Amino acid sequence: MSKLTYNFGFALGVVAREFLRAMKKSNIRPADQPQAKSHVQLPPPCISDSMVRDMDHLPAMVRAKGVDLNLWYNANTRVVEKPARKPRSRGKAQQLTPAVC
Structure with missing residues (x-):
């Protein structure tokens, strides 16, 4: 495949x-923007501020x-x-025996 054929196929794929x-x-119509609700006045708390602080x-x-x-x-x-850690004891070094001839 030549470079020209590859580029032609690539361009045809992009167009498709x-x-x-x-x-x-x-054509999707834009969604309606939600309207901000007016702030509702909440009733005052049933307990006093000092009691809320204590709680x-x-x-x-x-x-x-x-x-x-x-x-x-x-x-x-x-x-x-x-628990108290036991002290680590060193193992005995293996003694080398002289080679018997």
């Missing part, structure tokens, strides 16, 4: 691809059950002690 793409592409700083477990976190931590956690 562009023609098919143009035929498949239909933010205290976990639910403390608020609901009155749990002392220090006691809970001591009861539900334990210290993990690492």
